[in-house]
């Protein structure tokens with residue numbers, strides 16, 4: 001047997017190590033998607049809720065998805081164990097620990113109040129638990145974060161308006177964290193235009209706007225998110241490639257795409273990681289970033305996502321660095337804080 005290390009595997013290992021230590025931002029992360037099976041079982045026990053799985057292993061074995069909807073069905077069912085402020089705190093604290101292990105310095109976190117208010121959980125409980133964990137991490141370690149309240153697009157615009165009205169009295173209390181509005185859940189058949197009026201209201205209120213588009217939905221949904229919702233970032237956006245004029249526009253405007261490679265693989269948006277278009281999007285001049293989406297369900301946090309694309313697409317060290325730079329440019333921090341992150345990244349690159 002030939003045990004010699006080939007040049008490509010040697011350089012692959014070096015790039016893996018470079019990625020593992022590289023400072024990062026994460027801009028596409030659903031906090032409910034960080035609920036690991038172990039914690040789900042622990043919370044189920046704490047809240048005396050029966051889960052339809054015999055064990056952690058049986059639950060994990062069910063994470064075999066054919067598309068976005070097959071995942072969402074399980075994801076919303078899993079969120080049922082979240083009942084108290086402490087539950088939201090524990091889930092968020094667990095995510096922060098995983099993110100910090102992957103050298104994430106700043107995370108912009110989606111949360112879906114409707115998933116919880118529909119079950120009778122007060123919206124104030126959701127805000128309080130997530131925010132307390134984020135503030136503790138900020139105080140303790142300088143871990144940066146932003147909260148992005150997301151509307152579920154399979155529900156009505158009226159429901160989104162009601163959620164906004166319920167959340168607005170909390171705005172001042174969470175002014176240090178709650179900066180953004182997002183749109184997620186079942187994309188096909190729920191185009192951005194459905195939420196035109198509620199986004200217009202959020203814009204008037206001064207929120208930063210993002211939306212999922214072009215994950216399973218067509219490139220036209222990306223255009224709708226830009227022109228009708230006036231978002232400044234597109235979450236996923238990988239199907240933009242189907243429209244050359246849109247690709248030119250995204251490159252020219254440097255509109256960030258928050259791409260989630262392992263998510264795309266697990267939800268069958270791509271058949272094989274080697275077929276992922278991330279490198280082509282990057283080569284076309286788009287502001288592509290790497291993110292983990294729902295890491296407890298998709299098999300990996302930030303480093304795993306970087307490693308998966310770097311290996312499958314044979315990315316160079318310079319391309320990896322560009323992805324991390326894009327992640328800093330695209331975040332909602334003030335320019336001086338972005339400059340600090342850029343400085344840390346460039347120092348890391350110079351030293352490794």
Ligand SMILES: Nc1ncnc2[nH]cnc12
Nearest residue numbers: 030184185186212293294
């Ligand atoms: N990848 C995804 N797409 C749409 N909605 C989601 N909610 C959680 N993850 C999502």
Ligand SMILES: [Zn+2]
Nearest residue numbers: 030184212293
């Ligand atoms: Zn997402």
